Amino acid sequence: MMADLSNVRVDGARLWDSLMEMAKIGATPKGGCKRLTLTDLDKQGRELFRKWCEAAGCTVKVDQMGNMFAKREGAEPSLPPVFVGSHLDTQPTGGKFDGVLGVLGALEIVRSMNDLKIKTRHPIEVVNWTNEEGSRFAPAMVSSGVFAGVFTKEFAYSRVDAEGKGLGDELKRIGFMGKEPVGGRRPHAYFELHIEQGPILEDEAIDVGVVTHGQGQRWYEIRLTGFESHAGSTPMPRRKDALLGAARIVELVNAIGLSKAPLAVSTVGMLNPYPNSRNVIPGEVFMTCEVRHPDNATLSAMDAALHEGVKAIANKIGLTYDLKQVFDYEPVAFDKDCVDAVRRAAQRFGYSHRDIVSGAGHDACYMARVAPSSMVFTPCVDGVSHNESEDIKQEWSTAGANVLMHAVLEKAEIVS
Structure with a gap:
């Protein structure tokens, strides 16, 4: 059982000020942020984060993937730490809160614990994961993936951006290829605060989302081959129009998602016709x-519907096709005790809350492979994210950080 924590709260104004200060680095004309991973702007953000962590009494270490760990020592230093964090990198036209709220919210709980002279048995480490977004170097979440043993360090280093620059080379260039080994240790627990990136919490006027699962994802690449010919002189019945096939596949993909509502989603994101x-x-x-979808059996059913549908569409038009799966991200069920700790924290503050499934990928999903993990969601205005107009209210960030702090304190165990 936890001690009476009714007066233990974060400094919401200080958190908000920190968010706004970080947002100046890479600020865009439309009010968002462009701080792509391992750019000079990312370096500036990292250095500001390190300065703030050291001012809060933390020891900051950087591993060979550039992941940053700011450690607040516990009463028993030999115990495994409670990790809490997210990422500072953004999309090219990103907002001020995606990822950053989780990093600075984690820093704020350390600052508030210092103010309140709270000591914990377990150490607490505030984490900034490298390349969560995957917008410059694919795949997303590659560094937490290396930490969790999903990817090798060599694979991560070999990733290149659109200009042919390697992730490993860029880590060295900005001075953030650290000396610490990646992974090889099992945290006591992991928590991540994040904006929902969807409309559910705001639509239902809910203060806090208790994240129970992360959706599984399967990504595909499809190449359709027909026959290019004159648009004016080729009779309609004799055409082998690859774009017509693509249009029908777009409709197929949309129908597959609708057929497994409400938790399923499906999208065609890229379409390039030739010539x-x-x-x-x-x-x-x-x-x-x-x-x-958060259920693997349902994902497999969606996969089967895609293969059957593409085959039928191609055969009807006279196209050949190549359909290959390029990414398989397993559904995640977050740890029940960590989920319950988040729920208890929300109840303690009297915040309205509901269970929710994360539709996006997060570092927490890979961390769930190596540590008991969960997430805290705050609403975001109109459900908009990955957009310069992304916005939240200060009271939402405060509520999310309060819940985060109490969940972390439950796992880190207060001693004084």
Whole structure:
């Protein structure tokens, strides 16, 4: 049982000020942030974060993937730490809160614990994960993936951006290829605070989302091949229009998601026709699609529907096709005790709350492989994220950080 923590709260104004100060680094004209991973702007954000952590009495270490760990020592230093954090990198047209709220919210709980002279048995480490977004180097969440043993360090280093620059080289260039080994230790627990990136909490006027699961994801690449010919002189019945096939696949993918509502989603994100000329029937199309659901059996059913549907569409038009799965991200069930700790924290403050499934990928999903983990969601305005207009209210960030702090303190165990 925890001690009476009714007066233990974060300094919400200080958290908000920190969020706004970090947002100045990479600020965009439309009010968002562009702080792509391992750029000079990312370096500035990292250095500011390190300065703030050291001012809070933490010891900051950086591992060979550039992951930053700011340690607040516990009363029993030999005990495994409670990790809490997220990421500082953004999308090219990102907002001020995606990821950053989780890092600075974690820092704020350390600052508030210092103010309140709270000591814990377990150490607490505030974490900034490298390349969560995957917008510069694919795949996303690669560094927490290396920590969790999903990817090798060599695989991560070999990732290149659109200009051919390697992740490993860029880590060295900005001075954040640390000396600490990646992974090889099992935290006592892991918590991550994040904006919902969806409309549910705001629509239902809910203060806090208690994240129980992370959706599984399967990504695909499809190449359709028909025959390009003159748009004016080729009779309709004789056409092998690859773009027509792609259009029908777009509708197929949408129908697959709708058929497994309300938890399923499905999307075609990229579509490139060739030769892309206004008076030539497209002879080839490259396209991507993805399906997401928190249940693996349902994902497999969606996968089967995609394969069957693409085959039928291609055969009807006379196309050949290549359909391959390029990414398989297993569904995640977060640790029941950690989920319950989040729920108890919300109840303690009297915040309205509900269970929720994360539709996006997060570092917490990989950390769940190596430590009991859970997440805390705050609402975001209109459910908008990965956009410069992304916004939250100060009271939402305060509520989320209060819940985060109490969940962390339950696992880290207060001694004084």
